[in-house]
Amino acid sequence: MISTLSATTAVDFLGSEIVPDYETAKVVILPIPYEATTSYRKGCENGPSALLEASHQLECYDEELDREVCFDAGIFTHTPIADTRNGKTVAAEEMLSVTQKTLKGLIEDQKFVISIGGEHSITAGVVQGYCQVYQEPFTVVQIDAHGDLRHEYEGTIHNHACVMRRIVNLGLPTVQVGIRAICQEEADLIKQKNLTIFRAREMAFNQDWIEQAIASIPTEKVFLTIDVDGIDPSLIPGVGTPEPGGLNWYSTLTFLRHLFESKDVIGCDIMELAPVVDSVVSEFTVAKLTYKLIGYQAVSKGWIKG
């Protein structure tokens, strides 16, 4: 089914620590180095390669889970799709179509896919891939500083600031977490549609937000989209549109662990990493976050070996 797969891409997640065998891998990392509509700091098309390179510095052993998670999971790194690097242009429609098709194939092969971006607009294509395979509804849980609920921004509905509007329009339920920057149009839509939103300003003083956020998810199945600017920019400065007051590291991990334990997470993506010159903090942190997601899924799905 997947004929364009290759294990010979420049950089695999975790590098030589794991054998990248597609057939036996439960997890596929799908790099989508696509950038077209970012409006402030650029560079998220370089996010996937920086994340993959940084992942070589991760310990295979997850000290929280007390396991070498990568051997339980088997992690295959796909070749990049919708690549805009080196001045290449990819139309938004083409990016969405190739993303959707690639996801569909991987999901049909029963892979747990972690798509890594690239700008957040990609998530619309990723989610449509899941819609094609899953008949029952699933909730899109978003960690982000921004609502991303504008109908259109800077002349296109495929702008990264509009991606959750595309998802709301697909009719999927959403739960938004860490939000702290929205415009009037988004505030009005949240009220009009009574969207579920956990605002960073309130989360900071609400010890029960994790429990409440998970309880607010109306379906068993969840797709998780992480825009890394949802995390505090002191932890991940390498983003295009930083906003102060984001999630801290251990709240993020606690939320994610509970989410994976209590729901069936059918897939996830990690978007908007835009590496900073002369600092590896952002890409290492995002690589570690990626590995934590794999570990939480491995525990929750019982992929435990030996």
Ligand SMILES: N=C(N)NCCCCNCCCN
């Ligand atoms: N999802 C995002 N990253 N959104 C960023 C939106 C940027 C809004 N600039 C507003 C400038 C108005 N003067």
Ligand SMILES: [Mn+2]
């Ligand atoms: Mn954002």
Ligand SMILES: [Mn+2]
């Ligand atoms: Mn976003």
